[in-house]
Amino acid sequence: MAFSYKFFLMSLLLLPLANCENNYLHSCAKNITDNADLQARIMGVLYHLIKVTPAKGFTSSSFSSSGDDNTLYALAQCRGDANADLCSKCVKDAAKALLANCSEQAQAYIWYDLCFLRYDTVNFLGNWMIDGAEIYQTNTVEAQNSSAFIPTVKEMVDNLKSRATMPGANLFAKMVVSNISSLEGVNIYGMTQCTRDMNKFTCIECLDHVEGLLSSDCRSASGCKILYNSCYMRYETYDFFSTLSH
Structure with missing residues (x-):
């Protein structure tokens, strides 16, 4: 063997x-x-x-x-x-x-x-806090009308956290937010996932930690990816879901 x-x-x-x-x-x-x-x-x-x-x-x-x-x-x-x-x-x-x-x-x-x-x-x-490694990447393009964009991203992230921890979701969720007031023509694509050694509660803890980094790491970027050892979040104004078909 x-x-x-x-x-x-x-x-x-x-x-x-x-x-x-x-x-x-x-x-x-x-x-x-x-x-x-x-x-x-x-x-x-x-x-x-x-x-x-x-x-x-x-x-x-x-x-x-x-x-x-x-x-x-x-x-x-x-x-x-x-x-x-x-x-x-x-x-x-x-x-x-x-x-x-x-x-x-x-x-x-x-x-x-x-x-x-x-x-x-x-x-x-089963423990997201052990030897955590954190990496973030941002889109170099600034979001248009950040006063409307940033609250929309936060609302989407809260929605993604709820969806990811629903029964049967396997700690994964993705969604598209469109028809946003004050952001004409802009769609926001979001995704979040926890590793499945986490349970619902440790997943939420990890995602809460990552969400807390949005303002400092992502600022007003039009796209951002935060990778932590046991969970991650990503949002963009383009369809990054399409990487699935490449």
Whole structure:
């Protein structure tokens, strides 16, 4: 089994990126140079995430040796509206990128438009506050009539939080706000998602934290993306949902 997943992941490095190569951010920490055992665990969890995630769009995993305290915890999640094929391609791309960029690091995160992967020696599962990593990106174009735009975004985000935590939503929601007073011709596209190791209440806590960053990180930008380890929010004035069909 050890040989099969190592061979599988090494062969993965030889394949071209399939789906998401221009849309990711990654972070690595906790150098583990010469720790071959922990590197084997990274290989093990990535193999598991690649094989299991596409069926349901999410999986969590841990990998350890008997009697050893150095367990590695991991999860992968695809965007809530991605089908199994797109999910599979994205998770493979993400695993390949982590192998290429973080092979000697015991903590790694990677975000794509359609999926998110994470592993760590600290058990973060179910707790959004553990070793949180935060990244934000803004559209360089300023919103027109920010006095009307910003309150509309806040109202939309509150709506998205409610929708994401409804039964059956799997902690994912997206919507379009149109026909906005004082913003003629402007549509606002919004999306939010929590990783599914969260429950409804920890998801809301994480989204509340991210929402609190909107004013400082996004200011009056016409589009903004805030990525946190266990949840994210994004809004734009163009249809970024269409990345699903690319």
